[in-house]
Amino acid sequence: MSDFEARLAATKATLEEIAAEFTPAVFASSLAAEDMVLTDLILRNQLNIGIFSLETGRLHAETLGMLDAVKNTYGTAITLFKPEAAAVDAYVQQHGLNAFYDSVEMRKECCRIRKVEPLNRALAGNKAWVTGQRRAQAATRTELAVQEDDIAHGMQKFNPLADWSEEDVWHYIRSNQVPYNPLHDKGYPSIGCEPCTRAIQPGEDVRAGRWWWENPESKECGLHVVDGKLIRIKSAN
Numbered sequence: 001m002s003d004f005e006a007r008l009a010a011t012k013a014t015l016e017e018i019a020a021e022f023t024p025a026v027f028a029s030s031l032a033a034e035d036m037v038l039t040d041l042i043l044r045n046q047l048n049i050g051i052f053s054l055e056t057g058r059l060h061a062e063t064l065g066m067l068d069a070v071k072n073t074y075g076t077a078i079t080l081f082k083p084e085a086a087a088v089d090a091y092v093q094q095h096g097l098n099a100f101y102d103s104v105e106m107r108k109e110c111c112r113i114r115k116v117e118p119l120n121r122a123l124a125g126n127k128a129w130v131t132g133q134r135r136a137q138a139a140t141r142t143e144l145a146v147q148e149d150d151i152a153h154g155m156q157k158f159n160p161l162a163d164w165s166e167e168d169v170w171h172y173i174r175s176n177q178v179p180y181n182p183l184h185d186k187g188y189p190s191i192g193c194e195p196c197t198r199a200i201q202p203g204e205d206v207r208a209g210r211w212w213w214e215n216p217e218s219k220e221c222g223l224h225v226v227d228g229k230l231i232r233i234k235s236a237n
């Protein structure tokens with residue numbers, strides 16, 4: 001068995017364990033390449049793990065197009081969670097539509113309204129959640145474990161692709177004809193909201209296109225933050 005096959009087998013085993021022992025469980029898909037790998041594994045194997053996305057209201061058309069691609073390929077619709085309209089309106093009226101460029105605080109407040117609050121709603125009532133995060137993606141993810149005790153949400157958090165490389169992800173996608181966001185072919189290894197994501201040059205860090213006006217240590221959306229600080233919680237195992 002190759003190293004890749006061993007990682008794939010371990011990932012499948014993790015997903016099967018989640019589906020069997022942590023129901024209800026949900027997968028938070030950003031519709032990026034890693035998330036399409038997990039979507040494919042979950043839906044092709046009919047694993048009992050729900051899939052949702054956060055429709056922030058600021059996504060690229062190409063990213064929204066992935067919702068149709070998933071429906072057409074697997075016959076399953078991804079559940080969408082959207083921000084509270086009143087909170088979005090208040091932020092825009094008070095600070096402006098693109099105030100996230102003004103300071104880290106304004107950026108985190110926008111992420112709180114458009115991502116963190118909807119995420120908390122999406123996770124409520126579940127025993128575990130799954131992400132497509134990988135250690136190699138960012139300076140803030142070097143200690144990422146496959147399983148974490150997510151104290152903030154009161155549940156287990158699984159990162160089944162934690163030790164996958166970017167090459168692993170694309171090998172799986174191409175080998176299994178998995179649909180993927182066309183922005184990945186245009187210099188976007190990491191894709192978030194349209195105004196906060198840009199293409200990168202060859203050799204640049206994969207997260208260099210996300211919140212590029214901030215320091216690397218600030219570059220998380222708050223989804224994996226506790227009490228306003230970046231905290232990597234060690235594996236429960």
Ligand code: SF4
Pocket residue numbers: 056058100107108110111112114115192193194195196221
């Ligand atoms: S990524 Fe940008 S647009 Fe999206 S929620 Fe965060 S600050 Fe707002």
